[in-house]
Amino acid sequence: YRLCLCSAQAASLFCTGCFSVLHKLRLCSTPVPSFWCPPCETVLCQECTLSEHSEHSTIPLKDAMDQSKTTLQEQLGAVRRRLPEIDSALRVLMDFQQQLTTQKASIEEDIHSTFEEIQKTLNVRKSVLLMELEVTYGLKQKVLQGQVSNLLHDQEEIHSSCSFTEKALEEGSEDEKLLVMKEMPKRLGELTSQEFPLQPQENDQLDFHVETECLKKSIHNLGTIVTTNAVAYETEASGEGLQQCVVGQSNSVTITTKDKDGEPCRSGNANLTAEIFTPDGSVADGEILDNKNGTYDFLYTVPKEGNFTLSLRLYDQHIKGSPFKLMVIKSADVSPSGDGAKKRVKSPGSGHIKQRAVKRPASMFSTSKKKENPIEDDMIFRIGTKGRNKGEFTNLQGVAASPTGNILIADSNNQCVQIFSNDGQFINRFGVRGRSPGQLQRPTGVSVHPNGDIIIADYDNKWVSIFSSDGKFKTKIGHGKLMGPKGVSVDKNGNLIVVDNKACSVFIFHLTGKLVTKFGSRGNGDKQFAGPHFAAVNNNNEIIITDFHNHSVKVFNSEGEFLLKFGSNGEGNGQFNAPTGVAVDNNGNIIVADWGNSRIQVFDSNGSFLSYINTSAEPLYGPQGLALTSDGHVVVADSGNHCYKVYRYLQ
Numbered sequence: 001y002r003l004c005l006c007s008a009q010a011a012s013l014f015c016t017g018c019f020s021v022l023h024k025l026r027l028c029s030t031p032v033p034s035f036w037c038p039p040c041e042t043v044l045c046q047e048c049t050l051s052e053h054s055e056h057s058t059i060p061l062k063d064a065m066d067q068s069k070t071t072l073q074e075q076l077g078a079v080r081r082r083l084p085e086i087d088s089a090l091r092v093l094m095d096f097q098q099q100l101t102t103q104k105a106s107i108e109e110d111i112h113s114t115f116e117e118i119q120k121t122l123n124v125r126k127s128v129l130l131m132e133l134e135v136t137y138g139l140k141q142k143v144l145q146g147q148v149s150n151l152l153h154d155q156e157e158i159h160s161s162c163s164f165t166e167k168a169l170e171e172g173s174e175d176e177k178l179l180v181m182k183e184m185p186k187r188l189g190e191l192t193s194q195e196f197p198l199q200p201q202e203n204d205q206l207d208f209h210v211e212t213e214c215l216k217k218s219i220h221n222l223g224t225i226v227t228t229n230a231v232a233y234e235t236e237a238s239g240e241g242l243q244q245c246v247v248g249q250s251n252s253v254t255i256t257t258k259d260k261d262g263e264p265c266r267s268g269n270a271n272l273t274a275e276i277f278t279p280d281g282s283v284a285d286g287e288i289l290d291n292k293n294g295t296y297d298f299l300y301t302v303p304k305e306g307n308f309t310l311s312l313r314l315y316d317q318h319i320k321g322s323p324f325k326l327m328v329i330k331s332a333d334v335s336p337s338g339d340g341a342k343k344r345v346k347s348p349g350s351g352h353i354k355q356r357a358v359k360r361p362a363s364m365f366s367t368s369k370k371k372e373n374p375i376e377d378d379m380i381f382r383i384g385t386k387g388r389n390k391g392e393f394t395n396l397q398g399v400a401a402s403p404t405g406n407i408l409i410a411d412s413n414n415q416c417v418q419i420f421s422n423d424g425q426f427i428n429r430f431g432v433r434g435r436s437p438g439q440l441q442r443p444t445g446v447s448v449h450p451n452g453d454i455i456i457a458d459y460d461n462k463w464v465s466i467f468s469s470d471g472k473f474k475t476k477i478g479h480g481k482l483m484g485p486k487g488v489s490v491d492k493n494g495n496l497i498v499v500d501n502k503a504c505s506v507f508i509f510h511l512t513g514k515l516v517t518k519f520g521s522r523g524n525g526d527k528q529f530a531g532p533h534f535a536a537v538n539n540n541n542e543i544i545i546t547d548f549h550n551h552s553v554k555v556f557n558s559e560g561e562f563l564l565k566f567g568s569n570g571e572g573n574g575q576f577n578a579p580t581g582v583a584v585d586n587n588g589n590i591i592v593a594d595w596g597n598s599r600i601q602v603f604d605s606n607g608s609f610l611s612y613i614n615t616s617a618e619p620l621y622g623p624q625g626l627a628l629t630s631d632g633h634v635v636v637a638d639s640g641n642h643c644y645k646v647y648r649y650l651q
């Protein structure tokens with residue numbers, strides 16, 4: 001209960017019923033509090049409503065109570081409605097805690113096994129050295145000991161001959177003296193002129209050289225625990241490429257990671273993902289560069305005009321302002337692409353990749369799963385639409401064909417590999433999200449080993465996974481060596497050819513995981529790569545690599561020595577605009593997916609252009625992996641259209 005505020009007069013009386021101080025000298029006769037005065041925020045008896053509060057609009061106390069109860073209940077509702085937010089935040093936090101605990105356990109295991117392995121290696125080396133020492137020492141000692149015994153024997157011989165002779169001469173009978181004089185001169189003469197093994201037949205060198213400084217330094221810096229304090233809601237993106245960009249030109253967005261207090265993070269390795277898409281699902285090609293100082297550059301090229309959405313996610317959460325609306329316009333100085341004969345006008349200073357614009361009705365690919373070719377180009381059939389189910393794809397990349405008549409697809413964003421028969425029947429898929437040990441993160445390359453194993457390049461896991469032919473995870477190789485494996489192939493010795501796109505190198509591994517050799521570095525030289533994507537191996541065991549950013553195809557022998565290259569940037573015959581998938585047939589003909597020109601070209605084994613595969617009826621859109629099926633057709637991942645297509649060629 002409050003003081004009556006109705007006038008400035010001094011309070012001088014107290015209404016015991018209303019429990020309120022009144023400013024007029026008056027006592028209420030029946031002081032029962034049954035009214036409420038809103039301006040004074042006080043309860044009143046009826047008399048007070050007629051006197052001191054007569055100017056005020058008082059209401060019955062019950063009504064006031066009801067009204068305030070309703071208000072309170074509304075407020076309760078509003079407050080309670082905040083609980084789900086908190087619940088879901090708690091769930092996320094608990095997930096994180098759980099995830100951290102799991103990660104910690106798995107890293108602990110990794111650390112233990114890594115060091116146990118090193119210790120094992122060290123112990124093996126130690127035993128080998130000790131054994132070598134023992135053997136070397138033993139051999140030398142044996143030689144020297146043999147020599148010592150011989151000399152001792154000779155020494156004894158001399159002593160005994162001398163003492164025998166002397167004794168006989170001094171103390172012997174006449175007969176004995178005669179015998180000695182007859183026999184001994186020859187023997188003593190022999191001993192006098194005999195060659196004794198006086199030169200040491202071995203040397204006394206036994207040293208141990210060991211250089212441990214480098215090793216110690218390496219061990220000192222062995223392994224790092226990688227993480228950041230970056231949070232998505234503070235992380236910002238900037239740059240011209242954030243709102244508007246020009247078709248085919250390379251655009252850049254800089255992302256600055258920040259911690260919970262908005263302070264910039266200074267270290268790299270945060271989990272950042274970028275995705276550009278349109279309502280009909282097309283994606284552009286882009287790459288995130290880690291500047292290792294807390295900033296990241298997202299470089300991307302969009303193949304066609306339109307309104308796109310750019311999602312930038314840090315640890316799976318949208319960063320500030322994401323998703324961004326992206327308007328992609330056609331630049332005035334880029335001529336529309338024609339039949340390949342027309343030269344493209346290059347806009348100044350653009351070190352970019354332009355993808356040939358392909359017109360297609362959005363509804364064209366939306367329904368049937370398998371589609372026979374209605375217009376006669378070289379296509380035989382097409383499988384798949386965008387989606388997450390069996391026989392559907394999201395950004396498929398690598399393709400392989402098994403000798404047993406299967407087609408394997410690395411379904412990159414669905415994190416699985418799908419297997420089909422040569423005629424397009426879905427057979428199996430594996431790797432679909434779960435917590436299995438062989439979880440695929442971003443499968444980009446796939447190949448089939450002659451022993452039936454399925455080899456998968458996992459770009460984000462930075463290793464190559466090996467699965468049995470029925471999809472059971474067996475092992476991983478290249479862990480700790482690879483930076484971003486994109487394509488994978490198998491050579492004639494059963495070794496794995498792994499194209500490390502990030503490291504711009506090609507690794508050759510034995511199936512056991514032992515590194516056989518490695519070649520290539522970043523650059524435009526013959527033995528370098530500017531962005532290697534996929535590999536194929538021909539019957540001479542030569543390795544054929546597509547170099548996306550050098551717009552060429554390079555051929556090496558099995559030791560990694562450069563043999564030949566072909567292709568340059570352009571739209572003419574034999575030119576490329578970022579080559580991706582590659583396959584080679586039994587005659588050595590090389591089939592190359594030309595990503596930016598959205599076409600497939602065929603070359604002979606010397607790299608001379610032979611022909612195109614006719615894809616005019618249902619144009620490709622950013623083709624990626626490519627393989628030859630066991631029945632002699634070309635299968636290509638039509639990535640932008642989220643399907644794969646099978647073609648006849650050279651017919």
Ligand SMILES: *[C@@H]1O[C@H](CO)[C@@H](O)[C@H](O)[C@H]1NC(C)=O
Nearest residue numbers: 264290291292293294295296
């Ligand atoms: C981070 O590294 C990039 C590339 O080296 C550089 O351009 C940028 O200025 C650096 N940023 C900071 C905040 O150091």
Ligand SMILES: *[C@@H]1O[C@H](CO)[C@@H](O)[C@H](O)[C@H]1NC(C)=O
Nearest residue numbers: 304305306307308326327328
């Ligand atoms: C993109 O959006 C703008 C404005 O919302 C609109 O004017 C334009 O026609 C759209 N462009 C395309 C290709 O859809």
Ligand SMILES: *[C@@H]1O[C@H](CO)[C@@H](O)[C@H](O)[C@H]1NC(C)=O
Nearest residue numbers: 271272273315316441460461
């Ligand atoms: C990045 O985060 C996403 C979502 O949390 C996860 O699926 C993916 O495996 C992470 N990638 C890497 C390379 O850690």
Ligand SMILES: *[C@@H]1O[C@H](CO)[C@@H](O)[C@H](O)[C@H]1NC(C)=O
Nearest residue numbers: 375376377378614615616617
């Ligand atoms: C490709 O096939 C279509 C349909 O049969 C045909 O009209 C066109 O001339 C072919 N293109 C070439 C270059 O052969």
Ligand SMILES: *[C@@H]1O[C@H](CO)[C@@H](O)[C@H](O)[C@H]1NC(C)=O
Nearest residue numbers: 524525526549550551552569
């Ligand atoms: C590709 O590499 C060659 C040298 O092997 C170089 O002359 C050429 O400029 C490079 N092409 C591009 C587009 O970088």
Ligand SMILES: *[C@@H]1O[C@H](CO)[C@@H](O)[C@H](O)[C@H]1NC(C)=O
Nearest residue numbers: 587588589604605606607608
């Ligand atoms: C490739 O070149 C070599 C040497 O010039 C030649 O002998 C061979 O016939 C050529 N191969 C093809 C398929 O043209």
